Amino acid sequence: xxxxLYSAQPYDERFFEEARLEGFAEEAFDLIYQKxxxxxxTTALAEGSDAVCVFVNDVLDEVVLEALAAMGVxxxxxxxxxxxxxxxxxxxxxxxxxxxVPAYSPEAVAEHALALAMTLNRHTHRAFNRVREGNFxxxxxxxxxxxxxxxxxxxxxxxxxxxxxxxxGLGCRVLGSDPFPAEGFEAIGEIVDVDxxxxxxxxxxxxxxxxxxxxxxxxxxxxERMKPGxxxxxxxxxxxxxxxAVIEAxxxxxxxxxAIDVYEQESGLFFQDRxxxxxxxxxFSRLMTFPxxxxxGHQGFFTVEALREIAQVxxxxxxxxxxxxxxxxxxxxxxxxSR
Ligand code: NAD
Numbered sequence: 001x002x003x004x005l006y007s008a009q010p011y012d013e014r015f016f017e018e019a020r021l022e023g024f025a026e027e028a029f030d031l032i033y034q035k036x037x038x039x040x041x042t043t044a045l046a047e048g049s050d051a052v053c054v055f056v057n058d059v060l061d062e063v064v065l066e067a068l069a070a071m072g073v074x075x076x077x078x079x080x081x082x083x084x085x086x087x088x089x090x091x092x093x094x095x096x097x098x099x100x101v102p103a104y105s106p107e108a109v110a111e112h113a114l115a116l117a118m119t120l121n122r123h124t125h126r127a128f129n130r131v132r133e134g135n136f137x138x139x140x141x142x143x144x145x146x147x148x149x150x151x152x153x154x155x156x157x158x159x160x161x162x163x164x165x166x167x168x169g170l171g172c173r174v175l176g177s178d179p180f181p182a183e184g185f186e187a188i189g190e191i192v193d194v195d196x197x198x199x200x201x202x203x204x205x206x207x208x209x210x211x212x213x214x215x216x217x218x219x220x221x222x223x224e225r226m227k228p229g230x231x232x233x234x235x236x237x238x239x240x241x242x243x244x245a246v247i248e249a250x251x252x253x254x255x256x257x258x259a260i261d262v263y264e265q266e267s268g269l270f271f272q273d274r275x276x277x278x279x280x281x282x283x284f285s286r287l288m289t290f291p292x293x294x295x296x297g298h299q300g301f302f303t304v305e306a307l308r309e310i311a312q313v314x315x316x317x318x319x320x321x322x323x324x325x326x327x328x329x330x331x332x333x334x335x336x337x338s339r
Pocket of ligand 1 (some may be wrong): 081082102103106109154155156157158159160177178179180181182207208209210213214235236237261262298299300301302
């Protein structure tokens with residue numbers, strides 16, 4: 001089976017080749033690593049492939065899926081949990097097998113959310129630079145003690161639950177909002193409606209998927225409902241936040257701090273070295289001017305354990321496909337039946 005991996009970074013190749021040697025050497029997989037993202041312009045690179053393997057910023061809209069189907073590609077395997085970048089209705093109509101990696105280390109993302117909160121709160125990124133320049137002044141580095149503060153978790157699934165446990169461990173009061181709260185959340189915190197969560201939380205951390213219903217969940221109106229001066233963390237998907245509204249809330253001081261690992265328009269920016277280029281995105285550039293904004297380039301998942309798991313589960317998904325066996329990670333089994 002020939003599989004074209006789009007958006008393939010050197011670390012993807014390393015962990016896929018390691019997983020192949022450790023458990024899948026017997027399987028006849030021909031893996032083609034393509035650095036570019038899948039888009040209407042790059043579908044032709046999958047010519048002759050049975051499957052494409054994609055990541056968060058690859059585009060699988062109806063046009064791309066139709067082009068892939070016309071070339072004989074039968075499967076899409078996602079190296080991620082979220083699947084907002086694939087038109088599932090079109091994939092179903094075209095009979096694609098679609099599978100994902102539902103949980104490759106919820107703790108990795110939860111720990112990154114904590115790292116963002118800790119860094120932004122205690123300004124360790126600024127202290128690092130200051131001390132290296134011999135500046136030991138503390139002015140501007142004032143933080144708050146997290147013990148006793150209220151942390152709101154929007155989306156209490158795998159990552160939200162892991163994040164809730166971490167903040168509970170710090171001695172925080174934890175609130176959660178979720179139409180389908182995770183089993184076990186009650187042992188950690190209290191489920192409330194989203195408005196109560198926004199009004200009472202000192203830190204709001206987003207862990208729900210990007211859906212039509214959650215697009216711009218954080219907007220001008222919801223920002224006004226937040227506790228003045230609160231911190232907002234987003235490690236989920238960029239478009240949960242209306243970035244322009246957030247910029248206005250930062251300017252008015254209604255929002256106290258922002259930490260994001262994901263950004264609405266990240267597909268044109270993230271996962272590449274753009275340090276010698278001019279960034280054309282004025283909204284992103286404005287974000288970079290705030291001292292109380294911290295951005296990382298979608299690295300929440302980026303741990304050895306998670307990359308290992310992504311590669312192994314993706315191979316397992318492909319093995320299910322080649323053997324015609326039911327795949328528990330399939331969103332679609334390839335006969336048009338969604339699960
Ligand atoms: P999950 O499916 O286990 O949990 C998502 C939860 O969100 C569910 O409990 C669901 O009921 C809830 N939800 C749905 N709509 C909601 C709403 N309107 N309000 C509140 N909650 C709502 O998913 P997960 O594994 O915890 O992942 C969460 C998200 O994290 C993914 O969708 C993905 O976008 C993102 N993610 C980011 C990274 C990263 O590297 N930054 C890595 C993995 C996943």
